[in-house]
Amino acid sequence: MSTLAQAASSTAPVLELRGISKAFPGVQALSGVALKLYPGEVHTLMGQNGAGKSTLIKVLTGVYAPDHGEILLDGQAIYPASTLDAQNLGISTVYQEVNLCPNLSVAENIFIGRYPRKFGGIDWRGMQQQAAELLERMQIRIDVTMPLAHYPLAIQQMVAISRALLVSAKVLILDEPTSSLDEKEVDLLFSVLRGLRGQGMSILFVTHFLDQTYAISDRITVMRNGEREGEYACADLSRLELVNKMVGAPAAATPDAFTAVPAIVNDAAPAAAPSKLKAFLSARGLGRKGALAPMDIELREGELLGLAGLLGSGRTEAARLLFGADKADSGAITIDGKERSFNSPRDAIAAGIGFCSEDRKHEGAILDLSVRENVILALQARMGLTRAIPLKRQQQLAEGYVKALGIKTASIETPIGTLSGGNQQKVLLARWLATEPKMLILDEPTRGIDVRAKQEIMDYVVKLCRKGMSILFISSELPEVLRCSDRIVVMRDRKTGGEYPRGVLDETSVLHVIAAEGAHAK
Structure with missing residues (x-):
């Protein structure tokens, strides 16, 4: 048992959660979750998207009442009915977005x-x-x-x-406080947290950054699928073991069993494509303060480039910079040999780039509009309001893609909100295909849809790629990335961890790259 674990076992916890469960219609968000927070410690909560971290914090701060279980503060059961109630009890929360004036x-x-x-x-x-x-x-x-x-x-x-x-908070909860901070700002925050820890403050730290976890944590609780996977002293849990526990991968592989995978240089060709492919897009030193460290990336014509990594690794941030949805503050983008500046998605669309966002409901489908109206949105935006697409042409486009993609809908006039998730995703894919893009960015295109729809979408995407389209593919499902990609860029902690050709990596070696050790003192 570590020194920290021994100290914790002899001290009463400031905060204790016992058997916390919470369900919503059709979803068991939390199931029997337990957690102990001791005086003068930083306890980090880790888990993939959907693991239950946010729900647990909302239960703890009075946003949700638990269906089962109890919360104890200084050994006494508490029942916070609101965030203000929790604050009055001594539980204060600082959220990812600074909610001040x-x-x-x-x-x-x-x-x-x-x-x-x-x-x-x-x-x-x-x-x-x-x-x-x-x-x-x-x-x-x-x-x-x-x-x-x-x-x-x-x-x-x-x-x-x-x-x-x-x-006079007894417990300080920090919910993703570093997501918009650069390295120097993170160092400043951590210096403050160490000072508060030294004064006896109990800190519950929620993050998805591995480096930061090992820089500040005393203990770690890992959550997966709404359950507590385990609780560990930080010094007793290697990065690889942490990643394995977060994603549910077997822990059979050990660092000694892994031979370092050599990264390839940018001009190496993907295994499943011709040896000399023309670059469509090249980005050099592309970055944004607090979001993505400067990175180099190249997409070639007729190639599917996969981005692998955990939640918060920088995959979506890179995609948004390439599409102009966020403004880069460093680097340059070259399209077909000419340097371009993307001040908005309109500029990217004009350059022949399409983008299917991971947030289907809020940044993709307009649920009250019909299938037809959703299909023609991006094309109409590119043409401008003064050049309306004739209704007959709209109908031809929508009907053509309904047939080509196998979209199951009673009519092209059916509201997209009534379709299944897989069929909604196909409509969004059709929206961008209607613009005849040269490059397509797909951010989690198969999330939340059934197995058959996943297969149909990815089969169609691969066909597009083989016809010459450049595809940037982002997915949390490693087998999917490994199966479809010609090259893979592995991301970790908002920077690139390496670039690899098809066949070099498997699921185990990807996790090793993600968990690569760095020197970070507490």
Whole structure:
């Protein structure tokens, strides 16, 4: 047993969850989850998308009431009915998006709703002094009279934490607080967290970054499919073991059994394509602060390039930069040998690029519109509002793709919201095919759909690729990426971990690349 584990076993937990279960219609989100949080520790909650982390946090903070189980704080059962109730009990949460008022001063943001009073009015001087003292506790020395917007996002996170400390929190929950921070800002946050840990604060840290987990954690709880997979001292759990436990892979392979896989250079050809393929898109040093470290990527005509990695590894961030959905702050993109600048998706569409987002319901299908209307949306956007596509042409396009993709619908006028998930995904694929793209970005195109629909979609995608289209394929399902891709780029912690030709990697070796060790001191 590790020293930390021995210390934990002899100390009463500040917070304990016992047998927490929560179900929604058709979904068992949590099933018998247990967790113990001790004084003066950073306990990290890890798991893939859909593992149940967010639901557990919402139960803990009073957003949801558990169906079964109990929550104990200092050994006493509590029943938080709202986030304010949880906060009053001593459980404060800082979320991924800083939920403060940038136009107000730092001091006002810390005390908003709890302004100190003096002689019937707000004690401005006293408030500013207390705000400065709270930040000083975290070794942050700034002018608290300045507007919050004057400071970078990392400082805004510190202000949010200070606000949580104002209510004498016993437990501080940080829900993905580093997702928009760069490395220096993460270092600043972690320095503050170590200071709070040293003062006895109990911190529950939710993240999907492996490097950050090992830089700050004392213990780790892994969740998978709504259940607790296990609880481990950080020092006793290797990165490879953590990744295996998150994705449910067997732990049979050990680091000694793995020979390092040699990465290929950018001009190497994919195994399933001609040896000399013309590059359609090349990106050099493409990056965005707090989202993606500068990376090089190349897509060739008639090639399917797979992006593999865990949730938060940078796959979607790379796709959004390539499509102009997010603005890159470094690097350059070259299309057919000419440098291009994408200020919006419209620029990418004009360059011959289509993008099927992973968020089908919010960024893809417009559920109240018909199949026909959803199919022609991207084409109509490219043509502009003044050049309406004739109804007859719309009908021809929709009917053609319904037939080609095997979309099961009573009519092209049927609202897409009434179709199954697989058929909705086919309609979205048809939307981009209608623009006759040269390159197609597919972000989780088979998520949440049945096996047959997955096979039909991927068979069609591979056919498009063999006809000369460039495909960037993102999927959390490693067997799917390995089976379909001509080349694979493995992503981890918002940067590239290596590029490999078809046949070099298998599921075990991909996990080894994802779990590659780095030197990070606590």
